[in-house]
Amino acid sequence: MDSEHVTSTPEDRSHFKELLAIGLIASVIGVALGLVIDWFPTQASEEGERIDTLWDILIICSVPVFVLVIVVVLYCVWRFRMKPGQEEEDGPPIHGNTKLEIVWTAIPAIILVALCSYSYVVLTDIEKAEADALEVRVVGEQFTWTFLYEDASGKEFGSPQLYVPRGRQVNFTVESKDVIHDFWVPAFRLKIDAVRGVQTHLRITPKTIGQYPVVCAELCGLGHAVMRQTAHVVEPEEFDRWVQERGQQASGGEEGGQEGDEAGGDAAAPDGKAIFTETGCGGCHALSDAATTGGTGPNLDETLADKDAAFIEESVVEPDAEIAEGFDAGLMPKAYGDQLTPPELDALVKYLDEVTG
Numbered sequence: 001m002d003s004e005h006v007t008s009t010p011e012d013r014s015h016f017k018e019l020l021a022i023g024l025i026a027s028v029i030g031v032a033l034g035l036v037i038d039w040f041p042t043q044a045s046e047e048g049e050r051i052d053t054l055w056d057i058l059i060i061c062s063v064p065v066f067v068l069v070i071v072v073v074l075y076c077v078w079r080f081r082m083k084p085g086q087e088e089e090d091g092p093p094i095h096g097n098t099k100l101e102i103v104w105t106a107i108p109a110i111i112l113v114a115l116c117s118y119s120y121v122v123l124t125d126i127e128k129a130e131a132d133a134l135e136v137r138v139v140g141e142q143f144t145w146t147f148l149y150e151d152a153s154g155k156e157f158g159s160p161q162l163y164v165p166r167g168r169q170v171n172f173t174v175e176s177k178d179v180i181h182d183f184w185v186p187a188f189r190l191k192i193d194a195v196r197g198v199q200t201h202l203r204i205t206p207k208t209i210g211q212y213p214v215v216c217a218e219l220c221g222l223g224h225a226v227m228r229q230t231a232h233v234v235e236p237e238e239f240d241r242w243v244q245e246r247g248q249q250a251s252g253g254e255e256g257g258q259e260g261d262e263a264g265g266d267a268a269a270p271d272g273k274a275i276f277t278e279t280g281c282g283g284c285h286a287l288s289d290a291a292t293t294g295g296t297g298p299n300l301d302e303t304l305a306d307k308d309a310a311f312i313e314e315s316v317v318e319p320d321a322e323i324a325e326g327f328d329a330g331l332m333p334k335a336y337g338d339q340l341t342p343p344e345l346d347a348l349v350k351y352l353d354e355v356t357g
């Protein structure tokens with residue numbers, strides 16, 4: 001009884017061929033669908049290219065495994081189900097098949113080792129540091145990101161918008177002021193946790209000019225969903241100009257205009273409404289003039305109606321100084337004094353003062 005040999009009949013062989021044909025056709029359809037579907041947003045980094053290729057190869061290797069298992073299950077249900085009158089019958093006494101077992105253990109093992117090795121190579125490649133990498137510090141807090149750069153004199157300045165030059169590696173040093181956040185630009189494909197008391201790093205080489213969302217990918221509190229800003233991938237010359245102008249503005253220079261004629265006519269006063277929108281204020285605050293409806297923080301039309309510019313400025317820079325009724329201290333980020341340059345802050349305050357009467 002132990003190893004009674006069961007020979008396959010011509011009928012078995014034709015079943016096997018049928019099963020194999022259905023499995024192959026289904027796999028081809030499955031892989032084609034997997035490759036045709038546009039899984040990800042625009043690809044804006046060089047690392048993204050490698051990661052998307054890795055994804056395609058994982059699809060090619062894993063979809064047939066899934067499809068074959070399902071096909072075998074469904075085929076057996078269809079072909080070998082019990083028919084009336086077979087209730088008392090027993091199947092043939094099969095006790096294992098060493099050859100088959102070696103094959104079905106070896107194939108998955110080989111696939112796994114190959115895919116792990118390939119992923120490892122891709123990861124080490126995209127994490128390689130380049131000598132001329134741009135350093136950007138990213139600070140997360142409830143509920144905003146601040147991006148910190150160094151100007152030509154090595155002085156640090158902040159921005160609520162992420163600007164990066166195309167074609168140059170950026171080394172992000174990521175920190176958190178409070179709970180765990182996660183710095184993620186889906187178009188760049190990579191993300192990393194921001195943890196209080198720890199510095200984490202992420203290297204990305206922006207590839208495609210454009211604007212992409214920066215999001216927080218770790219549930220971090222009431223405003224997690226609105227912890228969204230914008231990453232701008234620009235030409236290197238434009239990036240240098242931006243650093244120069246913003247650096248000057250940040251170090252208190254309206255006299256920045258004297259600096260040179262090259263910067264020239266760009267000295268237009270910042271637009272308060274644009275700053276309100278771009279900084280993401282509307283994510284938490286309702287303000288009818290900007291058509292925002294956020295409810296995490298106070299409604300500005302109401303709470304600022306009888307307030308003067310000095311109060312508004314204090315509320316932006318030091319929000320916990322006076323808290324609107326019904327809201328908790330500590331809810332609004334204290335980063336806006338760092339993120340906004342003095343002219344931007346002036347423009348924002350002036351705008352809020354005007355539209356809230």
Ligand code: CUA
Binds near residue numbers: 181
């Ligand atoms: Cu910060 Cu979620």
